Amino acid sequence: MKLVAESFAWPFRGHWRSRWAPGILCIFVLPLLFIPLLGYAIAATRAAEADPSTGPPSWRLSARLLSDGLWTACAVLLTMLPFLLAWHPLAGVLMRAGASPSHDAWLAGVYAHAFAFSGLALPWGLVALLVLPHATASFAASGRPGDLFNFAAAVRGVRRDFARWNIVAAALVTGWAIGLACAGLLCVGIVAGVFYAILVSAHATASLHRSGSYPSAG
Numbered sequence: 001m002k003l004v005a006e007s008f009a010w011p012f013r014g015h016w017r018s019r020w021a022p023g024i025l026c027i028f029v030l031p032l033l034f035i036p037l038l039g040y041a042i043a044a045t046r047a048a049e050a051d052p053s054t055g056p057p058s059w060r061l062s063a064r065l066l067s068d069g070l071w072t073a074c075a076v077l078l079t080m081l082p083f084l085l086a087w088h089p090l091a092g093v094l095m096r097a098g099a100s101p102s103h104d105a106w107l108a109g110v111y112a113h114a115f116a117f118s119g120l121a122l123p124w125g126l127v128a129l130l131v132l133p134h135a136t137a138s139f140a141a142s143g144r145p146g147d148l149f150n151f152a153a154a155v156r157g158v159r160r161d162f163a164r165w166n167i168v169a170a171a172l173v174t175g176w177a178i179g180l181a182c183a184g185l186l187c188v189g190i191v192a193g194v195f196y197a198i199l200v201s202a203h204a205t206a207s208l209h210r211s212g213s214y215p216s217a218g
Contacts, residue, residue, distance in 0.1 A: 002165070003164075003167050003171060003204065003207055004167065004170060004171045004174065004204075006052070006203065007171045007175065007200045007201075007203040007204040007207075008171075008174075008175065008178075008200060009138075009199070010048065010052060010056070010199060010202075010203040010205075011055075011056060011120070011195075011199035011200060012055070013053070013054070013055030013056070014054050014055025014056065015055065015058070015126040016055050016056060018058065019055070019056040019057070019058065019059065019191070020056055020195060022059045023037070023059075023195040023198070024192055024195055025042065025190050027191045027194050027195055028191055032215075034069075035066055035069035035070055035073060036061065036065060036066065036069055037069065037198070038068070038069035038070075038072040038073055038076075039065035039066055039067070039068040039069030039070075039072070040057075040059060040069075040198075041069075041072065041198050041201070041202055042063065042068040042069070042072055042139065042140050042197070043057050043060075043065060043068070043069050043140075044056050044057060044199055044202035044203075045136060045137065045140040045202040045203075045205050045206045046140040046141065046206075047202075047206075048202055048205075048207075049113065049137070049140060049206040049209045052206065054084075056199055056202075061077070061166075064143075068139075068143075068207055069217070070138065070153075071088035071139070071145045071148055072139075074130070074149065075132065075135065075136075075148045075149055076128070076132070076147075077209035078149070079124065079127055079128050079131060079132065080124055082087065083120040083123065083124045086116075086120060087116050087117060087122075088113075088115040088116075088118060090119065090120065091109070091112040091116040092112070094112040094115050094116055095109065095112040098113055099111070099112060100112050100115075109174070120205065123143070129169050129172065130154070130155060130158060131151040131154040131170070132152070132154070133154075133165065133168055133172065133204075133205045133208055134147070134154035134158065134165070134208055135147065135148050135150060135151060135153075135154040136148065136205050137205050137207075137208040137209040138150070138153070139208060139211065140205075140206070141209045157208065161208075162190060164207070164208065165208070167204075168205065168207060168208060170206045170212070171200060171201075171203075171204035172200070172201050172204055172205075175196070175197045175200030175201055175203070175204070176197040177201075178193065178196070178200075179193035179194050179195075179196050179197030179200075180193060180194075180197070181193065182196075192206045
């Protein structure tokens, strides 16, 4: 559990205040700055791999930041694609099965799609946890987009060091749970909470590369 505690504290190390302001701004204007935000998440992972004692890195708008963000967005969307394709058909099945509490056609469709989304969110989350942490750690270290899409290597990494991956997954899930729980502090709370969860995830993910359990794919 030492890794979890270190991941929770890492967002507040170093010159963290100057790192948080741009991050919170990016989240305020999502999805406009979604790509730079993902690029910074990779930069944060890379910094934590190199020297976790320095805290989150400074923001530098660059071609690499945008490129890293774009590649990462593509990888995330790729994991989501099977579930997005299944969303509407599953909603149709639920409508025909009478799962909606409303007899109004439009409301029934809304309910069916909401139920389908809820049903698909969990399996997508499990798939993302299985492949993205190792793939992200490798991509941050190597800078090669191929490593980010090498899901087979990511699964092998989980098998090689399941115990560490399990701890990293616990840190990721708990970090996001804490971040989303900040919704109780109105809009500003959820914005800061999401950025906190991103930094916790970056530090936890970086430990997969520091552990040596997932060398960069060749």
